[in-house]
Each structure stands twice: as C-alpha cells, then as structure tokens.
Amino acid sequence: MPRVARQIAGSGFYHVTCRGNGRQLLFEDDEDRLHYLALLENKARSHEVAVLAWCLMDNHVHLLLDDPKNEVSRMMHGLTTAYAQYFNSKSGHVGAVFQGRFTGVPIR
Numbered sequence: 001m002p003r004v005a006r007q008i009a010g011s012g013f014y015h016v017t018c019r020g021n022g023r024q025l026l027f028e029d030d031e032d033r034l035h036y037l038a039l040l041e042n043k044a045r046s047h048e049v050a051v052l053a054w055c056l057m058d059n060h061v062h063l064l065l066d067d068p069k070n071e072v073s074r075m076m077h078g079l080t081t082a083y084a085q086y087f088n089s090k091s092g093h094v095g096a097v098f099q100g101r102f103t104g105v106p107i108r
Helices: 030-047 072-091
Strands: 013-019 050-056 060-066 101-106
Touching: 013 072, 030 050, 030 060, 030 072, 072 101
Parallel strands: none
Antiparallel strands: 013 060, 013 101, 050 060
C-alpha cells in the first residue's frame, strides 16, 4: 500500500519529530548530540530551511522548522541518513537507527 503524501504547510512551518527505532537511544553522550546538531545546521543551511527551535531527547527529536521552499523532506532524509551512518559506525550498531520516516505536522 502506498504511503500517504505529506501535508504541505501553507505557512511553511512544521513541527518535526524523529524517533529511535524501537525507541532505542539516539544519543549515547553529548558528543552524539553535538554531532547531530552540526549535521542539522549543515543540512538546514544547504536546503534553506530555518531551524527555529530544537529539543533532543534521549530517544527522539523535536524540531520547529521554517521551510518556505518545501525542502523539509530532502533535508530530513539527508540528516537522518548522515546521522544513522555516524551512529552505526561509532556504536557498532547494525540496522535502522530511526523508526520509519519522520513526522512533520504543518503549523497553521
């Protein structure tokens, strides 16, 4: 069955969440958190998405994004792929790091 298309925010603002696969830890230490934030900054800048707020929990992430050019999906794909490669390499973990695709709720 095909996935449901994402809702496009007329405002360009989204509340985005990503969860660790099986609610596993995404961040084992502050080094992991800083690496994620560096990747977030890089990917957001390259896709012209503004990060208005972020909250990194142990097993999930909340982001408030301003995406006037409808690039949030490409940005999040690049971010989650890059972080998963880093995390698996560092920790010796094998397999999916994130549970499914991210959730992006349009903000009106």
